[in-house]
Amino acid sequence: MKKLINDPKTLVAEMLEGAVRQAPGQVLLAGESVVLRRDATPPNIGRVAVLSGGGSGHEPAHAGYVGEGMLTAAVAGDVFTSPSSDAVLAGLRAVTGEAGALLIVKNYTGDRLNFGLAAEILRGEGKPVEIVVVADDVALRDTVPKTRRRGIAGTVLVHKIAGAAAERGGDLAEVARLASAAAADLGSMGLALEPCIVPAAGKAGFALGESEIELGLGIHGEPGVRRASMQPAAALVEILLSAIADDLALKRGERCVLLVNGLGGTPPMELDVVAREALAQAEARGLVVERAWTGTLLSALDMRGCSLSLLRVDDARLALLDAPTGAPAWPGGGHLNRDMHLAAAETPAREEQNAPVPAEMEAMRRVSLAVMSAMEAAEAELTDLDARAGDGDLGASLARGAEAVRALPSGAWADPPTALRSMADALRRAIGGSSGPFYATGLMRAARELAIGTSDARAVAAAMKAACDAIAELGGAQEGDRTMLDALCPAERALSDSVAAGESLPTAFARAEEAARNGAAASAQMSPRLGRASYLGERALGIPDAGAVAVSIWLRAIAEALRS
Structure with missing residues (x-):
């Protein structure tokens, strides 16, 4: 168990001190785990005091709801343990004037006993006190009578309603009636x-399987009903x-x-x-x-x-929920956005979107889709690599990009530059992070290198070099920085050398794939200088760069598709 605490025995006191130190409108009652409104003492403020509390471990409840327009005081017990009746009584005595006090109690035996006893003692001292019990857990509807259900998170709404009613000057009977009616609804x-994991126990209260x-x-770490x-x-x-x-x-x-x-x-x-x-x-x-x-x-x-x-709710209850409060943990607002979508500018329709794919482009389309299949198949591998030395999103990102390319209309494959630009647009929209901009930039630069209808090997090699240069310029990286360039740059050189030697494109891409694979493997021994892996320093050693591995995978897909 790892917890940012000093000692379980002093946890509650230290937690309350830390919270109240940041809330100028609150004070701690000396010698007690009780948080009070600073302006609620002495108890002659002329309004009903609203108190709640219970075991700690429910933060920001209950101290976070102490403030103008909400709770007057909150009483904290040990973790998941009801506060003592003496602690509740101390809180009541500190804030209860002639207008009396309302205790809002979640329906747990310890809370009912200790808050109830404290209320009875204060009544004996001549102060009016009412109790509202919240039992909002509907999961127990088939297990216990309604009066024995647990009180859980909906209690916060009862705090708000009662606190607002007291703040506007309602008497004890009215504040109690409004709180009780809210609890019933x-x-x-x-x-x-x-x-x-309870700090004092050091282990979970129950175990759950993976699924x-x-x-x-x-709300006390206990198992559910099923x-x-x-x-x-x-x-x-x-x-x-x-x-x-x-x-x-x-x-x-x-x-x-x-x-x-x-x-x-x-x-x-x-x-x-x-x-x-x-x-x-x-x-x-x-x-x-x-x-x-x-x-x-x-x-x-x-x-x-x-x-x-x-x-x-009705208008009256909604007004109480909307009433201002100084409680630091109340989230405020709550208003809904009824018209949250703004229509995006429409992309101009292209007449050629549904045009048939030219025969000379079928090969490029087939190879491109083979690359997308390879990216989808490698999702788990790339996710694992990226998670070990990055943020773990590369596999899913490239799979999303592959899906976007598959969805391109037939008109996107009109010619090589159009196809590359279309793929760039698809990847730019589908992939977040750094991969989307890198791949989109590389494809757009490559598209500019290709003349319409050109598909000879030298043009392809020139386009590959242009893409590699564009990615390096955009990211500011170079070989040896442990990025995708450590696979892409060797691949580009191998491709260009093979083409210059007069070898065919299938052979050239096979040589490029081998160079990329070797470059990706070598990246495991490189100290990262850019990207998220750079934050790990030497701890990233031994793990190949996921971006470089991705390059080797899609180059292998191109090489295999060309061979077939």
Whole structure:
């Protein structure tokens, strides 16, 4: 287990100090793991105090939601452990005035007991206190009564509604009523791709196979209600969204808000994919999604996975969600982009796009498609090489480029320059990173070297040299820098020498392929001076450059196609 901590025993205190140090609107209650609004003490501010909390490990919950318009205080326990009743009581005493306090409690036994006992003690001291329990986990609908479901990420929306109601001056009965009604109209469900590791335990709470996931889990590293196979995001979202919408009995035309929550180890890229699917599927159900928030709002340490929450809304509830807040972790906004696409300028239509391929161009087209097949077949090999000394995207990039070239219309093969320019355009659009510009530039320069209808060996050799020079100019590299040029430049020289000696193109490309293969192999012993591999320095030694290997692969495809 690797964790950026000092000692599990001091983890919570140090985490809270680090967070509050960055939040000028917050203070720590001396001697307690309690975070308070700076302007909420002493407790004579004349408004209802809204408190929540629970075990740590759910960051940014709960301290991240302490601020104007949201929580007045948050009480933190040890990792995945309820805070003590004394800690809750200390927080209540620090912020509760005559207007009273509302405790928002997630439906776990420890939280209910400790928050409930603290509330009872404060009531005995003459202060009004109400409790709202959030039990939004719809995964347990067939397992336990509704009152015994867990409270999970949707609780954050209840925090926002109650905090906004208190901020505008609502009395305790109104704030509690609004929070309770929101909790009743709320449903959530989560899934895990990988478990989390509790610092004190040093190991995961459960194990998953390579293609397994857990559905319907809580937020404390425990297993879910059932295990399932990994599926595309759309299918997983369908499982979660259907369960939530069905449990809430949401009907076509009803208004709601959506929360897509990361569980701690899920990158924003994946959460945005989930949000896209959830919004599309909710709208396909006829639901009117008024707001949506995506991010890690209530985590389970470093668990990889997510949860979805839906909350039924009307204008009044939406106004509370839209109300301003100073809580540092509230994502804000939530407004949806209803018109997100701008039409691209249309590419002028070419009359020759569907023209038949001239007979003299069939050979070039056949050879080019053979190269594309070779790139597709080498995807895994190139991905592995690139991942060992780069960013791992080369195999997939070249496979995408191959697919784009295959999709070219017949008119793209009108003559050699047109074919090279068309392939350059296809690769430029399909391949990101550095490979797309390099290949597109090389092909465009080669196209300029070829006169229409010219296909003699000397013209081909000249085009190859022009492409090699263009790539070197664009990237600023040269042989020996451990790039694709370490295969391409020797290949170009071998091709030119063979053609100058009067040898045929099949023979010339066979010699070029051999030179490229030797150059790619030699790159394994070169210290990288350009590209991402240069960041590894000597650690890249022993691994051939993936770009150089790719050159040797497509040259081999050309040589074999010409021989056949």
